[in-house]
Each structure stands twice: as C-alpha cells, then as structure tokens.
Amino acid sequence: MYGLIGQMKAAPGKRDELIAILSAGTEAMPGCLSYIVAKDATDADALWITEVWTDQDSHAGSLKLPSVQAAIAKARPIIAGFGHRFETVPVGGVGLGKA
Secondary structure, three states, rough: EEEEEEEEOOOOHHHHHHHHHHHHHOOOOOOEEEEEEEEOOOOOEEEEEEEEEOOOOHHHOOOOHHHHHHHHHHHHHHHHEEEEEEEEOOOOOOOOOOO
C-alpha cells in the first residue's frame, strides 16, 4: 500500500471552499482505499489530506483523471501553499480493509 499525509494552506477565509473542491469528484479513483480531508485544529486556513492507495502507481494515475484535473484547476487560485508532506506505507486499521 501507499499513503500520503499532506498539509495544504488555503487563501485567508477560503478553507471551506477549498475543502468542498477537494471533496467533490473523488468517489471514483481506481486504487484509492481512503481519501480524507480534515480541518487543521489550530490554523484556520490549513487542512490535512490523508490518502491510502493500493500502490503508488494508482495515486499517480489519479492525477490524470479528468475529475481530479478539474478539481486541481478550480482549487489552484485559492491554494496559498503547502506545509508538511509525508509518504507512508499503511499496514491496516479501522475502515481500511485489505488491499
């Protein structure tokens, strides 16, 4: 399995709009086992995205999907920057199931 945990910063006051964009159109991503968008508890403009994929190629392939490309284009103007980014190797957990 392949995992990503990343922090994204929205333009001031645009976090909820960014969350809506990132959450829409992510239902049909082949190989995606989990895609979670969460608000940062201490920074009003930051959010965290936690992803679990069957493999790294599935994640790379998702970036070419029309729905993902459209979300990226729509979100780009309100993304102020990126914080931490971690690659992980998920091994299991509640809700993850077996790959």
